[in-house]
Amino acid sequence: MIPAVNVAYVEPHHALDHALLILIKSGYSAIPVLERGERVRGTISKTLILDSILGLEQIEVDKLRDRQVAEVMNADVPRLHAQDTMMKALELSISRPFLCVEAEDGTFLGLVTRSAILERVHAYCRW
Amino acid sequence: MIPAVNVAYVEPHHALDHALLILIKSGYSAIPVLERGERVRGTISKTLILDSILGLEQIEVDKLRDRQVAEVMNADVPRLHAQDTMMKALELSISRPFLCVEAEDGTFLGLVTRSAILERVHAYCRW
Numbered sequence: 001m002i003p004a005v006n007v008a009y010v011e012p013h014h015a016l017d018h019a020l021l022i023l024i025k026s027g028y029s030a031i032p033v034l035e036r037g038e039r040v041r042g043t044i045s046k047t048l049i050l051d052s053i054l055g056l057e058q059i060e061v062d063k064l065r066d067r068q069v070a071e072v073m074n075a076d077v078p079r080l081h082a083q084d085t086m087m088k089a090l091e092l093s094i095s096r097p098f099l100c101v102e103a104e105d106g107t108f109l110g111l112v113t114r115s116a117i118l119e120r121v122h123a124y125c126r127w
Numbered sequence: 128m129i130p131a132v133n134v135a136y137v138e139p140h141h142a143l144d145h146a147l148l149i150l151i152k153s154g155y156s157a158i159p160v161l162e163r164g165e166r167v168r169g170t171i172s173k174t175l176i177l178d179s180i181l182g183l184e185q186i187e188v189d190k191l192r193d194r195q196v197a198e199v200m201n202a203d204v205p206r207l208h209a210q211d212t213m214m215k216a217l218e219l220s221i222s223r224p225f226l227c228v229e230a231e232d233g234t235f236l237g238l239v240t241r242s243a244i245l246e247r248v249h250a251y252c253r254w
């Protein structure tokens with residue numbers, strides 16, 4: 001698991017131009033949206049932001065300032081809990097590049113990425 | 128494997144504004160770069176294109192028209208061949224979201240995605 005302190009994230013009320021800059025600077029395609037930095041609300045990606053500003057011909061970057069992350073983010077985010085099995089993480093990661101891990105009280109603990117799951121599987125298969 | 132006919136791609140000589148539009152319209156984070164639609168030359172992503180136009184403060188979209196895909200693409204693309212094992216595909220997919228499959232004569236055949244590998248592993252583990 002990538003611990004919360006090493007996870008790039010934005011807040012639901014942040015403007016989209018700020019979110020796109022964070023995404024570009026981090027180098028990631030998608031990152032979690034965390035309320036007050038500790039409650040998972042969704043995920044935001046370069047794909048979702050660029051989709052929202054694609055005009056007829058131009059990419060209208062100036063539209064970004066007036067819109068918020070909450071309007072564009074994907075709120076369908078399954079949570080993983082510390083006691084969940086590897087099988088559950090594997091199943092959920094088939095259709096998502098990363099999974100958000102939560103504590104019992106709902107606090108964000110970190111991310112499990114597809115690369116971490118694939119690495120575990122690879123190590124397991126070699127035995 | 129996703130057969131070549133269903134794979135979104137661009138050519139090395141295409142302008143970056145065209146490549147970004149293809150990426151946005153396809154909804155994918157990254158797609159292969161194919162010479163004449165049949166030889167793998169690299170991969171291009173929203174991340175690589177946005178990185179190349181991030182000015183001091185602004186995202187300078189008008190710079191895209193004057194640059195080509197070949198200048199920005201990632202040319203480090205391992206190829207998979209039809210006779211390669213699942214283990215090899217698993218190993219290569221740990222650090223790449225998709226793999227390009229080639230025929231003996233180097234012709235592009237299609238893509239193997241992480242979700243396809245994870246799905247196979249999941250089905251295998253359930254037995």
Ligand SMILES: Nc1ncnc2c1ncn2[C@@H]1O[C@@H]2COP(=O)(O)O[C@H]3[C@@H](O)[C@H](n4cnc5c(N)ncnc54)O[C@@H]3COP(=O)(O)O[C@H]2[C@H]1O
Pocket residue numbers: 002006007008009027028029030031032097098111113114115116156221222223224
């Ligand atoms: N700075 C870097 N160093 C080394 N390898 C890098 C890298 N950036 C990307 N990669 C490689 O490319 C894959 C796809 O990255 P992507 O940003 O599309 O997709 C990423 C990104 O959207 C998200 N992610 C990963 N680490 C993150 C973090 N610290 N904070 C926020 N989001 C993160 O999880 C997705 C899946 O990550 P995963 O590791 O499975 O898969 C990563 C990893 O194998």
Ligand SMILES: Nc1ncnc2c1ncn2[C@@H]1O[C@@H]2COP(=O)(O)O[C@H]3[C@@H](O)[C@H](n4cnc5c(N)ncnc54)O[C@@H]3COP(=O)(O)O[C@H]2[C@H]1O
Pocket residue numbers: 029094095096097129133134135136154155156157158159224225238240241242243
């Ligand atoms: N239209 C769609 N329908 C259903 N699910 C979708 C989807 N677009 C994205 N996803 C889901 O999101 C994952 C990440 O997509 P992404 O575009 O970052 O990353 C994609 C994309 O960069 C590339 N890719 C997938 N299919 C492609 C195609 N037909 N042509 C070109 N590139 C493709 O391979 C990467 C890994 O794909 P993977 O399937 O493992 O993982 C996909 C898939 O699980």
